[in-house]
Amino acid sequence: MTAQIIDGKQIASQMREEIKTKAAELTEKGVQPGLAVILVGEDPASQSYVRAKEKACENCGIYSSDNRLSADTTEEELLALIDNFNKDPKIHGILVQLPLPKHIDEGKVLLAIDPNKDVDGFHPVNVGKMVVGEKAFLPCTPHGIIQLLVRSGVQLEGAEVVVVGRSNIVGKPIANMLIQKSDTGNATVTVCHTRTKNMADHIKRADIVIAAAGGPNTVTADMVKEGAAIIDVGVNRVPDDTKKKGYRLVGDVDFECVKEKAGFITPVPGGVGPMTITMLLYNTVESAQRVADAK
Numbered sequence: 001m002t003a004q005i006i007d008g009k010q011i012a013s014q015m016r017e018e019i020k021t022k023a024a025e026l027t028e029k030g031v032q033p034g035l036a037v038i039l040v041g042e043d044p045a046s047q048s049y050v051r052a053k054e055k056a057c058e059n060c061g062i063y064s065s066d067n068r069l070s071a072d073t074t075e076e077e078l079l080a081l082i083d084n085f086n087k088d089p090k091i092h093g094i095l096v097q098l099p100l101p102k103h104i105d106e107g108k109v110l111l112a113i114d115p116n117k118d119v120d121g122f123h124p125v126n127v128g129k130m131v132v133g134e135k136a137f138l139p140c141t142p143h144g145i146i147q148l149l150v151r152s153g154v155q156l157e158g159a160e161v162v163v164v165g166r167s168n169i170v171g172k173p174i175a176n177m178l179i180q181k182s183d184t185g186n187a188t189v190t191v192c193h194t195r196t197k198n199m200a201d202h203i204k205r206a207d208i209v210i211a212a213a214g215g216p217n218t219v220t221a222d223m224v225k226e227g228a229a230i231i232d233v234g235v236n237r238v239p240d241d242t243k244k245k246g247y248r249l250v251g252d253v254d255f256e257c258v259k260e261k262a263g264f265i266t267p268v269p270g271g272v273g274p275m276t277i278t279m280l281l282y283n284t285v286e287s288a289q290r291v292a293d294a295k
């Protein structure tokens with residue numbers, strides 16, 4: 001079997017058209033959606049993500065406030081900036097790019113963001129609401145993954161899903177979302193991690209594999225069931241002299257081999273990444289909509 005490639009770029013651009021229309025309607029009503037993006041430090045990967053987010057806002061008619069702070073910014077300074085945006089009526093979403101420098105307490109920063117502006121869905125209030133199935137901002141990468149699966153016609157109800165990785169931004173939330181009693185849930189989920197025994201035995205039984213482990217070739221063809229849907233969340237830079245930048249991007253899945261066996265597969269780049277940014281725009285517009293509705 002040769003897998004159907006799930007084109008994240010195309011699905012993302014479709015959704016961005018819908019988002020653009022909605023943003024224009026809100027702007028017309030006097031509530032242009034606004035996003036504050038905060039980056040502390042000069043990590044090159046973070047800089048490129050943040051640039052992509054700002055550009056996406058511009059393309060969708062969302063106002064963005066771009067804040068680049070030096071690596072030696074204090075926790076107090078960062079908390080003060082967040083507080084300003086919490087109070088700023090032009091801003092409906094606040095995104096603090098992770099990871100933060102070591103001298104800043106990430107938990108404290110996430111708690112400082114107004115849950116009603118937490119378009120990343122990382123504030124404990126939103127995490128808790130998600131877990132109990134209440135309406136909340138859903139974290140962008142897992143929400144994007146669900147969109148990719150649903151829009152590609154992959155059935156979630158009753159599916160055996162194996163999530164590889166237990167991070168707070170991907171593994172834990174996607175597992176929670178997929179077990180919810182809802183039409184984008186009702187799956188049976190196993191979460192594998194670095195202490196899992198015989199990870200391959202789990203993956204072999206999966207109808208859907210979500211690979212978010214953080215290393216190239218974590219998932220290989222011998223591990224996957226014929227016809228399974230494979231979602232690759234990995235972003236790994238590997239040295240490549242033939243590229244202008246000196247590296248290329250690969251996921252956590254051995255794409256070339258696995259695509260011969262899988263039913264569906266997402267590429268890296270062009271799979272989950274563009275959806276992550278799209279769901280951030282989606283949440284920002286949703287937040288502005290709530291403000292407009294309350295007027």
Ligand SMILES: Nc1nc(=O)c2c([nH]1)NC[C@@H]1CN(c3ccc(C(=O)N[C@@H](CCC(=O)O)C(=O)O)cc3)C=[N+]21
Binds near residue numbers: 120273
């Ligand atoms: N507070 C916070 N929220 C995040 O959502 C967040 C974060 N911190 N820290 C880092 C991760 C990573 N992340 C990505 C976003 C877009 C692509 C993306 O668009 N990737 C392109 C390729 C980009 C390239 O070529 O470098 C693709 O896969 O096609 C990837 C990764 C968001 N994150």
